[in-house]
Amino acid sequence: xxxxxxxxxxxxxIPKGSVASYGQVADLAGLPRRARLVGKVLREADDLxxxxxxxxxxxxxxxxxxxxxxxxxxxxxxNEEGIVVVSxxxxxxxxxxxxxxxxxxxxxxx
DNA sequence: ATAATGACTATTT
DNA sequence: CAAATAGCCATTA
Numbered sequence: 001x002x003x004x005x006x007x008x009x010x011x012x013x014i015p016k017g018s019v020a021s022y023g024q025v026a027d028l029a030g031l032p033r034r035a036r037l038v039g040k041v042l043r044e045a046d047d048l049x050x051x052x053x054x055x056x057x058x059x060x061x062x063x064x065x066x067x068x069x070x071x072x073x074x075x076x077x078x079n080e081e082g083i084v085v086v087s088x089x090x091x092x093x094x095x096x097x098x099x100x101x102x103x104x105x106x107x108x109x110x
Numbered sequence: 111a112t113a114a115t116g117a118c119t120a121t122t123t
Numbered sequence: 124c125a126a127a128t129a130g131c132c133a134t135t136a
Contacts, residue, residue, distance in 0.1 A: 003133095021118085021119090022117070022118055022119085023118065023119065026118090033118090033119090033130090033131055033132070034118090034131085034132075034133080035117095035118040035119065035131085036115095036116055036117085036118050036119095036131075036132075036133080037116095037118095037132080037133070037134095038117080038118080039116070039117035039118065040116075040117075040133085040134085041117095042117060043116095043117060052117085055117075056117095057117085057118070057119080058118075058119055058120080059119090062117090063117040063118085064117070070117085074117095112136100113135100113136085114134105114135085114136075115133105115134085115135080115136095116132105116133100116134095118130105118131080119129105119130080119131080120128100120129090120130085120131105121127105121128080121129085121130100122126100122127085122128075122129100123125100123126080123127075123128090
């Protein structure tokens with residue numbers, strides 16, 4: 001399984017109503033310090049079933065300007081899942097994904 | 111081989 | 124809280 005695939009797999013594991021940071025996704029994909037790669041993969045991914053909107057920066061902000069089309073789209077989709085977005089940012093304490101051991105092992109290809 | 115780039119991050123001002 | 128700084132590292136030019 002190549003890197004992009006692993007990243008995509010992890011993103012698909014993020015539960016509805018929860019969010020993860022780029023760095024967190026990279027770590028779970030076995031690619032520490034590759035947060036930027038996660039962004040690149042999401043940018044190029046065309047998979048419509050990919051919940052890319054659940055991936056935010058480490059401080060809970062959306063990686064786009066609030067006014068941008070993508071930013072508004074992301075905010076809208078998060079809202080649909082019951083996630084409150086204020087000032088282009090969400091409360092990580094409240095919504096950040098806390099992967100269970102099972103989820104981690106599953107994605108590690110066992 | 112060198113330099114710039116980037117859906118990033120952590121720390122310090 | 125905003126802005127600068129310094130790491131980060133594969134990819135691209």
